[in-house]
Amino acid sequence: MKTAIFGGTFDPIHNGHLRIASAAVTRWGLERVLFVPAGKPPHKLGATAADYEHRFRMVELACMGNPEFEASRLEAGAEYSYSIETIGKVRASLAAGETLYFLIGADAFAEIRSWKRWRDIVDSVEFLVVSRPGHRYETPPGARIQSMEDMNLRYSSSGIRRDLASSEGTADVPAAVMAYIRANKLYGGSADK
Ligand code: ATP
């Protein structure tokens, strides 16, 4: 099954993530996109704003109704989560010789050489790199990539967290995710006050 891993902090998942994944399904004919919330992301300083279980549940809500999208618990409980380990686990579920794809934004791909065992990652997957405003990247030696350069989405989780903390307005997240955020009083929004 043509599978892509889509890792992230997803703190919270937003409409940009979903639009990217939908575009990737259409463009590359993916049959399965595994959204893998990071247990404890090594690349983020400090704690995540929302706990793993909340981030996972929001991803699960956002994936509903998209048959190709699947929320994955592969990084649950990890002290730190490393993509190379997640890749190994997904790879084990594929047929021998099947290509595994890794969907990633330009900002994250630009940092790929700082990831644990990046050369092994580069040997294990084919990257599907999606452009992001203000971010350029170089392709590391040996990396197989296909790129989507016409995505120009300004959504970010950090922007959404700021919006939620400072205003009562809705954020660029699916309605079910917004309802979850409100019900659980995440991100210090007005629902808390
Ligand atoms: P934060 O602002 O907290 O870093 P984020 O919006 O970057 O959040 P992440 O969970 O860090 O979301 O990202 C998960 C993946 O989605 C990464 O590969 C990232 O590059 C990609 N991504 C997120 N938003 C966009 C966007 N607007 N355009 C392109 N790629 C994106």
Ligand code: MG
């Ligand atoms: Mg990010």
